[in-house]
Amino acid sequence: MRSLMRVSGSDLRLLQVFDAVVRHGGFAAAAVDLNVSQSTISNHMTALEERLGFVLCQRGRGGFHMTEKGRAVWEAGRQLEKALQDFSTDVASVRGELRGELRIGILDAVVSDPANRLADVIAAYGRIAPHVRLVIAQERPQDLQQKVLDGLYHCAIGSYRNRIDGIVYDRLHDERHSLYCGRLHEAFDADDAELTDARLAAMPFVHRGYWRDEDTLRQLDWRIEATVFQIEPQLILIQSGRYIGLLPNHYAAEGVAAGTLRAIRPEEIGYTCEFELFSPRNRRPSDVAAAFIETVRTVWPSAQDA
Missing domain, CATH: 3.40.190.10 (Periplasmic binding protein-like II)
Structure with a gap:
């Protein structure tokens, strides 16, 4: 039965190499980042796996893939790195810095x-x-x-x-979000009065996938046909003329001024963050x-x- 691992300075170096491998998705890019040879990266990874007693990642023709245990070690290593950084900060604070x-x-x-x-x-x-x-x-x-x-x-x-x-x-x-369409969209030149709930609900809508509490954000039964997790790709899809979507007003302002975006029924449709x-x-x-x-x-x- 293995005893609990006591982390040494050399272990920290091995964990830093592992972190670089994960962040870069493989040995070659990690070697460039750390300015060492790829064989050195491989030796360090082998040493860490031997130290821990299990495999951290699969590497070969199929590419780089972390094992379940490897991901757990990587996340624990990140927590350890943050704790060490916080320790240095606390020591400086004791000195009044x-x-x-x-x-x-x-x-x-x-x-x-x-x-x-x-x-x-x-x-x-x-x-x-x-x-x-x-x-x-x-x-x-x-x-x-x-x-x-x-x-x-x-x-x-x-x-x-x-x-x-x-x-x-x-x-x-507070940040206000309104419904927008691009210059190439069918709604761009239509009057707000023409853009009824039923007509808007039939238009392809780009949705931000991190909003789980959708009922508080949707005043209409949107026809969700695209999902994003950042606002910039959402803007690109709206500018394409294919989708409508909700954007922060400040973020859309430049497009509105340039004539490439248009707000749809802004007094009625939207939400505040x-x-x-x-x-x-x-x-x-x-x-x-x-x-x-x-x-x-x-x-x-x-x-x-x-």
Whole structure:
């Protein structure tokens, strides 16, 4: 019976190599990223598998595939890496320094929103914590909360209708979404009065697959014929003239001004997303994270009013 594995410095290096292999989908690309030979990658992977006592991935003519145990080890390794980074940050805080890494999750298609103050927050935070390294990652709405809860992100800024225990929510701003079609679509030159519920319900609709609570978002029985998980591919499908779909108004504004997009019955059809700051409730934030959260609450007008 194997005893519990005690992680050493050499183990951390092997786990970093494994992470590179997973991120790049194979040995060759990982070797380029790490600036080592492919044989070195192979030797490191063999050493890690021997250390653990099981196979992490299948490699050969069929390509690179992680085993179920390999995926579990990779996810545990990511958690370990984050914990080590947080340890370094906490030690710096003991010395009275704001140093280390701050990990923030955000949604896609937010940069064009004039109500989004993240750039201002980062500028203000940089003045009080110039030595903190920022890692900003884009995620799907429902993943943001869970990854904050799991400690993969120190905090996140996003919108999702279903809240979970263990998260503190600070309201930031609202984002309005309306129904749009492209210039080549049959509805583009029609009057709103002609675009009845029945006519719109018969048109192919592009749906964002992460919205599970569909009944609160659909005022019509949409004819869903395309699914996306980011807003940019949704815009491309709408611009094709084949689909109608719901987009953030700020994101569609440039297309409307250029005459390539048109809002359909905007006073009647659409919904509002409430953007919030997600931070962990039951875990003491590091000084680095606490300073950022306080900066958000100071700089973002609605957070001050919440």
